[in-house]
Structures are given as structure tokens and as C-alpha cells.
Amino acid sequence: AQSVTQLDSHVSVSEGTPVLLRCNYSSSYSPSLFWYVQHPNKGLQLLLKYTSAATLVKGINGFEAEFKKSETSFHLTKPSAHMSDAAEYFCVVSDRNNNDMRFGAGTRLTVKP
Amino acid sequence: GAGVSQSPSNKVTEKGKDVELRCDPISGHTALYWYRQSLGQGLEFLIYFQGNSAPDKSGLPSDRFSAERTGGSVSTLTIQRTQQEDSAVYLCASSFQPGRGYEQYFGPGTRLTVT
Numbered sequence: 314a315q316s317v318t319q320l321d322s323h324v325s326v327s328e329g330t331p332v333l334l335r336c337n338y339s340s341s342y343s344p345s346l347f348w349y350v351q352h353p354n355k356g357l358q359l360l361l362k363y364t365s366a367a368t369l370v371k372g373i374n375g376f377e378a379e380f381k382k383s384e385t386s387f388h389l390t391k392p393s394a395h396m397s398d399a400a401e402y403f404c405v406v407s408d409r410n411n412n413d414m415r416f417g418a419g420t421r422l423t424v425k426p
Numbered sequence: 427g428a429g430v431s432q433s434p435s436n437k438v439t440e441k442g443k444d445v446e447l448r449c450d451p452i453s454g455h456t457a458l459y460w461y462r463q464s465l466g467q468g469l470e471f472l473i474y475f476q477g478n479s480a481p482d483k484s485g486l487p488s489d490r491f492s493a494e495r496t497g498g499s500v501s502t503l504t505i506q507r508t509q510q511e512d513s514a515v516y517l518c519a520s521s522f523q524p525g526r527g528y529e530q531y532f533g534p535g536t537r538l539t540v541t
Contacts (some may be wrong), residue, residue: 355534357532367464378515403468
């Protein structure tokens with residue numbers, strides 16, 4: 314079965330500095346990978362997804378993630394953090410032979426002014 | 427168009443009572459998922475429905491939890507004899523097809539508080 318590990322439960326950055334949220338996955342087959350964002354008291358929203366096309370995936374709000382099979386990683390990055398990026402971020406893996414998606418424990422991003 | 431809707435948005439119940447949570451998926455979505463999100467925790471998979479196939483119940487934490495999906499659309503999650511540890515936000519999601527490549531669309535959740 315597939316699984317996801319988000320390496321940091323909490324990341325704090327200053328506004329205007331880069332963001333790195335780390336995610337490692339385990340999957341028996343070629344996975345699909347997703348990043349979701351959850352703002353306080355809001356629903357989950359898809360940021361981006363990887364489904365075996367280009368390994369560098371661009372998403373909404375300036376975020377991107379790179380699929381690295383050799384490192385089993387799918388880290389989320391953004392060049393310059395904005396205050397509105399403060400939220401909980403979830404890395405998700407889906408295995409083509411399974412019908413469910415496995416969520417990581419989440420990383421809380423704090424952006425300081 | 428309309429997204430995934432859930433009702434009620436908030437539910438407070440006494441320990442030992444039964445509760446029913448409802449999910450209306452996006453029209454045309456064949457896959458429906460229930461998750462639980464406890465305070466400060468990630469999402470815990472509960473159950474998955476796909477079309478007319480038997481549901482994947484592997485995530486249900488106990489036999490007090492059950493779910494059904496009528497007519498391949500609306501789903502109800504039932505928790506019997508609620509316990510305080512059942513307090514959480516229950517999220518429903520649907521997708522056009524299951525698994526690979528198809529994103530899940532989430533509802534706003536039902537916040538369940540067991541007193």
C-alpha cells in the first residue's frame with residue numbers, strides 16, 4: 314500500500330522568502346501525487362498534481378513541485394512567500410492499483426511579516 | 427457548478443447517541459470518499475465508494491461506524507453510540523473516477539462534537 318511522509322509538521326518563513334515543504338512517498342507502482350492546501354476554516358483545495366507527465370509541476374498561487382523518483386520525493390516550493398500562503402498543506406499519493414488516496418499528516422506553514 | 431455539499435455543518439451530540447452525516451457529491455462523480463480530521467491531525471481515510479461496487483471499508487475505526495450510498499449519489503455516514511474520541515471534522519470528497527490522476531473535490535466538512 315502507498316503512504317506519504319511529510320517531514321516537517323510546522324514550517325515558518327518570513328514574507329518574501331522561499332518556501333520548501335517536504336514530502337516523501339512510498340508506492341508499489343507509478344504513483345500520482347498531489348498537494349492540497351487547507352486555509353483556516355476552509356475546505357481543502359488542490360494546489361497541483363503529478364500524473365506521470367512532466368516531472369516539474371506548476372500549480373496555483375505560484376507553487377510548484379518536482380517529482381523525483383530516485384529520491385521518492387515530491388517537495389513543494391514557492392520562490393517568495395506571501396502572508397496569504399499561511400495554511401495547512403497536505404501531500405497525497407494515489408496508487409493506480411488502489412482506489413483511495415493516502416494523505417500525509419500535514420505541514421502547517423506560518424508566514425511572518 | 428455546485429460543489430460537494432455536506433450537512434449539517436456542525437453537530438453537537440451527547441455521548442451514546444447516534445448521528446448521521448450527509449454528503450452530496452458533485453453530479454456525475456462516480457467515486458465518493460469519507461475522511462476524518464481530528465484537531466491538529468491529518469486526514470484519516472474512512473470509507474470509499476465507487477459506482478455500484480462494494481465499498482472499501484478498510485478505514486472504518488470500529489463497527490460503530492457505517493456508511494451507505496444510495497443510487498450512486500448521496501452518501502450517509504452513521505456513527506452509533508458516539509464516544510468523545512469521535513469528535514472531529516468529517517470530510518466528504520468526490521472524484522470523476524477513482525485513483526490515478528483524478529483529483530478529489532472536498533466538501534466543507536461536518537464538525538462533530540461529542541459531549
